[in-house]
Amino acid sequence: MTVIKIQGTNEVIDNQEEVIQFLQDQDVIYEQWNIEKLPVNLHEKFDLSSEEKDEILNAFDDEIKDISERRGYKAQDVISLSDLTPNLDQLLQNFNREHHHTDDEVRFIVSGHGVFVIQGKDGVFFEVHLNPGDLISVPENIRHYFTLSEDKKVVAVRIFVTQEGWVPIYKKEESEIKA
Ligand SMILES: CSCCC(=O)/C(O)=C/O
Ligand SMILES: [Fe+2]
Ligand code: NI
Numbered sequence: 001m002t003v004i005k006i007q008g009t010n011e012v013i014d015n016q017e018e019v020i021q022f023l024q025d026q027d028v029i030y031e032q033w034n035i036e037k038l039p040v041n042l043h044e045k046f047d048l049s050s051e052e053k054d055e056i057l058n059a060f061d062d063e064i065k066d067i068s069e070r071r072g073y074k075a076q077d078v079i080s081l082s083d084l085t086p087n088l089d090q091l092l093q094n095f096n097r098e099h100h101h102t103d104d105e106v107r108f109i110v111s112g113h114g115v116f117v118i119q120g121k122d123g124v125f126f127e128v129h130l131n132p133g134d135l136i137s138v139p140e141n142i143r144h145y146f147t148l149s150e151d152k153k154v155v156a157v158r159i160f161v162t163q164e165g166w167v168p169i170y171k172k173e174e175s176e177i178k179a
Contacts, residue, residue, distance in 0.1 A: 002134055003019070007126060046080050048155065056078050073160060076159045078110070096145050101140060105137065110156060112151055113148070115146065118144040143172070
């Protein structure tokens with residue numbers, strides 16, 4: 001179940017229809033893909049060989065092709081973050097710093113959990129708590145950051161237009177900096 005928490009308030013949205021409506025109002029793409037397509041040997045597996053990463057991409061090939069045709073994405077890969085990941089702390093420190101990208105940021109959660117914290121249209125950040133089978137796209141130029149959940153591990157498919165459009169831009173635009 002995907003849950004949204006509005007930061008700085010006690011507001012939690014856990015009704016799935018309301019979650020979908022909330023994200024749609026924020027122009028955040030949210031989809032659920034059938035996670036049962038993941039081969040059993042890869043369930044909750046975090047130390048992945050490049051062959052196993054390809055197996056994940058193959059398992060969701062139809063869905064990846066479909067969204068790529070709809071949205072113009074050109075490439076995909078698989079990222080795994082867990083205590084087995086070299087430089088996990090450094091990677092998490094970077095993901096955890098507020099930033100934006102010039103392309104949208106598409107992530108499909110395969111195993112584990114993750115939390116995207118996204119700046120809403122009213123300026124208030126909201127947390128999206130994601131589970132296996134959830135796909136999210138943070139819109140281009142929208143400030144956000146990412147953190148792991150309590151299990152501290154995730155496998156995700158990353159789908160993108162270009163590597164350049166996906167570079168994190170940490171600094172805020174001058175116009176966004178309040179005096
Ligand atoms: C779920 S993938 C890890 C987060 C990430 O790749 C990213 O770019 C966050 O902004
Ligand atoms: Fe990002
Ligand atoms: Ni769970």
